Amino acid sequence: MEGAAFRTILISGKGSAMFGNLGGGEILLILVFILIFFGPKKIPEIAQGLGKGIREFRKATQEIQDAVEKEVHEVKQTGKIEDKNSKPL
Numbered sequence: 359m360e361g362a363a364f365r366t367i368l369i370s371g372k373g374s375a376m377f378g379n380l381g382g383g384e385i386l387l388i389l390v391f392i393l394i395f396f397g398p399k400k401i402p403e404i405a406q407g408l409g410k411g412i413r414e415f416r417k418a419t420q421e422i423q424d425a426v427e428k429e430v431h432e433v434k435q436t437g438k439i440e441d442k443n444s445k446p447l
Contacts, residue, residue, distance in 0.1 A: 380388075396404060 393401065
């Protein structure tokens, strides 16, 4: 049933994949709570730290993806799978 509800949201254009089923009121309430809890001076620092964390995560994800693609390309070129981590006996 969850899949059907998700398809309905996507087809009707209501809701957002980013915020799920949160409406404008709920998002505003969360933002007000964050403003009260952390204060206006701390929010830019939190946003900056969050941005750095997201950038680092994307960078690490890209590095892993590049390494996997490189290995796949090498296997396609040579036709062999080599274990680079194994030690000779």
